[in-house]
Amino acid sequence: MSWNNAHGAAMIAAAQAHETLATANDGYIDVFGALSRAGVEVVGRRLGSLLGLYVDRFAGGPACLLNTGLEEVAMRHTAAHELGHHRMGHGTSIDHEEQSSGRWGEGWPQHEKEAEAFTSWFLMPRPAARAALAHCGLRRPASPLDAYRMARWLGTPYATTVRHLVRLKMIDRSAETVWLKHSPAALKTDLTGGLPLGPQAHAHVLTPAAHDNLLHVAAGDCLLLDVPSAVFDRLPAGLTPTPPDDGSQMSLLDLAPQRSGVAWVSEDMAGDTLVTATTHAAGLFRVTLRRTPRREGSAAFWA
Numbered sequence: 044m045s046w047n048n049a050h051g052a053a054m055i056a057a058a059q060a061h062e063t064l065a066t067a068n069d070g071y072i073d074v075f076g077a078l079s080r081a082g083v084e085v086v087g088r089r090l091g092s093l094l095g096l097y098v099d100r101f102a103g104g105p106a107c108l109l110n111t112g113l114e115e116v117a118m119r120h121t122a123a124h125e126l127g128h129h130r131m132g133h134g135t136s137i138d139h140e141e142q143s144s145g146r147w148g149e150g151w152p153q154h155e156k157e158a159e160a161f162t163s164w165f166l167m168p169r170p171a172a173r174a175a176l177a178h179c180g181l182r183r184p185a186s187p188l189d190a191y192r193m194a195r196w197l198g199t200p201y202a203t204t205v206r207h208l209v210r211l212k213m214i215d216r217s218a219e220t221v222w223l224k225h226s227p228a229a230l231k232t233d234l235t236g237g238l239p240l241g242p243q244a245h246a247h248v249l250t251p252a253a254h255d256n257l258l259h260v261a262a263g264d265c266l267l268l269d270v271p272s273a274v275f276d277r278l279p280a281g282l283t284p285t286p287p288d289d290g291s292q293m294s295l296l297d298l299a300p301q302r303s304g305v306a307w308v309s310e311d312m313a314g315d316t317l318v319t320a321t322t323h324a325a326g327l328f329r330v331t332l333r334r335t336p337r338r339e340g341s342a343a344f345w346a
Contacts, residue, residue, distance in 0.1 A: 044153040046160070050210060053127065053160035060130045060165060069170040071198050071259055074122045075342060077165075078107065083129055085122070085342040087111040094138040095121040097128040102135045114243035115261045115335045119198050120162055127161030128154065163207040166199050172211055180252035184213055187225040188233060195247050198259055201227045238305065239286035240265050249330055257315075257331045260308045263287055266332075268304035272323040275303060281312025281334070308334065 061068045064080045078085050083105045090096075090110035094117075098104035107125035109118055121138065128136050133154040151159070175196035176182065184190050187205075194204040205222045208214045214222070234246045244263035251270050260266075266282070268275060278284060286307050306318070312334040320328040336345045 044156055046156060049153070049156035049160040050164070053131070053157050054164045056127070056131050056157075057161050057164035057168065060126070060161075061168065068168040070174050071196065071257070072123075072166050072168075072171060074119055074126060074166065075345070078122060078126055078129075079342065081105070081126065081129060083107055083126065085109065087118075087338040087340060087342070087345075092139060095125050096138065097125040097133070097136045099129075099133070099135045104135070105129050109338065111338050115259075116194075116198055116200055116245070118338065119166065120200050120203060123162040123165050124158045126165065127158035131157050131161060133158065163203055163210065167197055167204065167207045167211070169211055171197060172208075172213070176213075178253050178256055179248075180250040184208060187222040188230055190214075190222055191227065191230045191234070192248055195245055196258070201230070235265055235267065238265060241287070249328075251328065253330050254328050255330075257333060259335060260312075260332050261335050262308050262310045262312070264308045266306045266308070266318070268306075268320055268328075270320060270322065270328050273304070273320040273326075273328055275306055276319045276321055278306055279316050279318060281309055281316050281332075282306045282318060283309050308332070 060066070060077065060081075064077045066072060066077045075085065085107055087109045089112045090108070091112070094110055094113070096108040098106045107122070107129075109121055109125070111118065113121065124138060131154070136154060136158070138155075172193070175193040176184070178196045179189065179192045181189055184193060190205050190208060191201055194201050197204065202223060205214075205219055209216060209219045228242070231240055231246045234248060240246060241263045244261070244265065246265045246267060247258060247260065248267045248269050284303055284306055287309065312332070316332045316334070318330055318332060322328065338345050
């Protein structure tokens with residue numbers, strides 16, 4: 044089966060899944076909620092190089108096992124992939140590291156191509172992609188940095204996002220080829236100007252278009268305020284003006300005042316958190332942050 048054929052089947056299956064599982068498709072997709080509503084039991088464990096496992100009903104499922112050694116975005120990708128196996132009627136399947144979002148290949152079997160294509164269409168339906176563009180203050184993605192910023196609102200891996208932008212006809216194949224040469228690590232460095240950021244952390248750029256929206260974050264993530272003349276107001280619990288302590292020597296950033304345009308998500312964040320900023324014109328900017336839960340063990344205990 045070609046990737047084009049896999050995407051044709053997966054696009055229909057993903058749309059049907061959104062409707063059947065009552066999943067809102069115009070923003071950040073709740074893939075874990077979708078798995079629950081689909082009757083798929085989900086368990087998180089550290090699995091080394093194994094990404095995940097789908098167990099069909101003939102083997103005691105439906106159920107899936109997710110590798111909690113992955114960061115949240117990679118785990119979301121794997122969860123959608125396992126949901127794809129379930130929704131497209133596949134049998135028990137083990138997904139290894141060589142099948143990660145950055146390693147597409149024509150040698151993949153049909154069921155893996157279908158599940159991977161389903162992942163893109165389920166996590167990035169056109170309404171969700173348009174919403175991500177709007178939250179970035181963009182009409183079309185024009186650079187790899189734009190694709191990275193969109194991916195932060197969608198909760199998707201950078202490479203998966205770039206490939207899917209072609210399917211959505213938001214970029215062409217030549218742009219895809221060039222953009223895939225950029226690593227997320229390099230893009231994070233460009234966005235933050237080299238600010239301290241762990242390998243699994245993400246950078247979130249908050250422009251005026253992000254006002255009054257909900258942003259999903261993880262501990263260690265960096266918020267970059269890009270609103271003219273604005274600075275963060277007093278940071279709420281769970282946000283810090285200094286980078287997380289990684290055991291290295293103290294950076295000059297540790298001396299930065301709290302009222303600044305940079306903040307990091309800490310382990311102390313619990314529940315939805317409102318962060319605000321004020322401009323010189325006394326305008327108010329606000330974004331609600333939702334930290335992802337720990338996903339060890341049964342999904343019933345994640346929240």
